[in-house]
Amino acid sequence: MQYLLLIYSEENRWNQMTDSERQQGVAAYQAYTEALQKAQALVGANRLQHTNTATTVRLVDAKPQVLDGPYSDTKEQLAGYYLIDVPNLDAAISWASRCPGAAHGTMEVRPVWTAPKDARAA
Template sequence: MQYLLMIYSEENRWNEMSDSERQQGVAAYQAYTESLKKAEVLVGANRLQHTNTATTVRLVDGKARVLDGPYSDSKEQLAGYYLIDVPDLDAAIAWASRCPGAAHGLMEVRPVWNAPDYARSAA
């Protein structure tokens, strides 16, 4: 089953780190990503640009309303994600707890909903 591991952190914290701390952070994520690859559970992953590049779209009276920035205002922002394919939620939680993001923010683990075949063929 596929699970999305979403990394939430304070995006400005990276700029407050020393060069050494940033290098350690990059190395930690590289090692984590490599361990997912070696276990053959990694489907995809990426880091997201800062929230000031986000665009929010909402339909109001059937018309798109486009706003700059993210929809929610919170301490932590969605910074990146890993899409993994593992047997169950326990395995997904185990991988999430090993992610460097769990040490400096929080991880949200969510199963991917697989649409029925008829929904895919209609798209």
């Protein structure tokens, strides 16, 4: 089953780190990604750009309203994700707890919804 591991962290924290701390962080994520690949659990992963590059779109009176930046102001922002394929939620939680993001932010584990073959059954 596929799970999305969403990494939430304070995006300005990276800029406050020393070069050595940043290098350690990059190495930790590289090792984590390699472990997922070795376990053949990794489907995809990406780090996201800062929220000041985000665009929010919603419909107001059936017309798109486009806003710069994220929809809500929060302490932690969505920084990136891993899409994994593992047998069950326990395995997904185990991988999430090993992610470097869990040590400096919050990990959200969410199962990927699969559309039923008969769309009318949904």
